[in-house]
Amino acid sequence: MMSSVLIPVYKKIGPTFVRGKGSYLWDERGKKYLDLFPGWGVSILGHSHPQIGKVISQQARELIHLPNNLVHPYQEKAARELVKLSFEAKVFFANSGTEAVEAAIKFSRLYGGGKRYEIIMMKNSFHGRTFGSLSATGQKKYRYPFRPLLPKFIEAKFNDFEDLKTKINKKTVGVILELIQGEGGVNVADYDYIQKVSTLCRKNDLLFIIDEVQTGMGRTSKMFCYQHYDIKPDIMLLSKGLGAGFPVSAMLVKKDIADIMGRGLHASTFGGNPLACRVVLEVLKLLREERILSNVKRVGEYLRKKLIVLKERFGFIKEVRGKGLMVGIELKGKSYPIFEEVLKRGVIINSTHENVLRIMPALNVKKEEIDEGLNILEEVFKKYAK
Ligand SMILES: Cc1ncc(COP(=O)(O)O)c(C=O)c1O
Structure with a gap:
């Protein structure tokens, strides 16, 4: 109806x-x-x-929101926990999957320094509905009605390394993909393919951006899906399970490059608020304890x-x-x-x-x-x- x-x-x-x-x-x-x-x-x-409900109601009574120029105890703690479980990184908190993807696109532009700006994305991928993430999404049915999208996203065939190689040029700054394409029909990336993509990214100084919005937080039996592939991303994106129902997302960026996203270059009013970060900490604790x-x-x-x-x-x-x-x-x-x-x-x-x-x-x-x-x-x- x-x-x-x-x-x-x-x-x-x-x-x-x-x-x-x-x-x-x-x-x-x-x-x-x-x-x-x-x-x-x-x-x-x-x-x-019950434990998530309890923490939400406790924290809601203590402090729900705080602007990001003020400090609360849980943001840094939640970031440390995520880093401990993944790779040496710094964290930016936001509220939804698409915002984490947007942050990664903006980060890539900074990393390319105005000289490199093309991002390779995959056919059948899904990264979200805002303009940047939609531009990174390789599905016509979502993209077509909103043309023209953001330029400089180049589509490659998923699981096809030869095709990916032909898409790289002087202007390429990164590769974004899901290790298992969720919306695209549960397509699992091959181990060898991901190994080769990772090596290619290292050799060409490309950012390897792994969207773990759907695959992260234990979904595939490891905390993060990339851990099945013996590689490390430069950027990892999390949302969905991160708050187990509470809206929160995160971008993790390799520590030695993270600071190029300096003061004032990105922000989120609600991102990393005390309530969300308390929930993230509780989710991580429960994943461990249970x-x-x-x-x-x-x-x-x-x-x-x-x-x-x-x-x-x-x-x-x-x-x-x-x-x-x-x-x-x-x-x-x-x-x-x-x-x-x-x-x-x-x-x-x-x-x-x-x-x-x-x-x-x-x-x-x-x-x-x-x-x-x-x-x-x-x-x-x-x-x-x-
Ligand atoms: C892999 C992936 N990235 C990004 C998103 C977008 O997340 P959100 O709907 O929270 O913006 C989704 C949503 O399904 C997703 O599966």
Whole structure:
């Protein structure tokens, strides 16, 4: 139904949801849903984790917001924790994925010093909806209505090193990519490809910008997806799971170059506020204390094994791919009707790129919850196989 007060950029479906706990949501009539795609990959600790709720309400009573020229205890602490878990870097906090990407684009312009400004981006990528990040997004359906976009973004084919090499010239300053293209259909970057891109960036003094907005924070069973590839980014972008539902994002830049983004060159009114940073610290603590990464590995493998069994049974499943708890099921036909039918039966997954079903559950999801969801998916597959 079309709202008379909301700009219709979203297709709203399903009932009105009023409550969530762990991997479940309840609608206003009390019907329970299993959510295997909580918050589009955001709610990594499940819905309304009690500890996150507690910290938010405590901090809200102490201090919600402070401008960035004043100091609070949690911003520096949150930055230190992120650096400890990743690489020697300095951190800029913002509020959403697209803002982290914008910060990286601006950083690249500074790094290029007016002489190098071309950024290589990938076909099928997704980096956000503001003008810079949209310009870095290699999908016509998002870009086309907004032409002309920001110039100097050069598209290369994902996982094709030879193609990338031909796109580099004197004006190139960096390469931006997702290690697993999420919106683009859960396409996993090859190990060798990323190794070669990393070496190419080193040799040519190019910034290797890794967008971990979707893959970061344990999603793929390592804290950050780049850690599967034995490389280090120059810039890493985080959001989604970083606040486990609270809006926050971060750009991490290699320490020895970070200071070129000097005083006044970038800012965010809300970025790095006490409430957001307290939540980031709590999320990191819970990931550790609740041994979330080993759950992602264990349950992720279980999920993929079960999906491969389904693939053997249903000829219309083309491929099952992903890492950890970021999984895509590519179909030979359209995926949206399956998503809708699964939702009707009380399970939330996602449909992307026309023919890919995406499952990205909470990182503390239980095997039994995966079984419950896959039983419904199997029922729907059976119906479609007829
Ligand atoms: C890889 C990636 N980068 C950036 C973004 C943009 O994030 P946001 O919607 O918070 O601006 C997304 C959102 O899905 C994403 O998946």
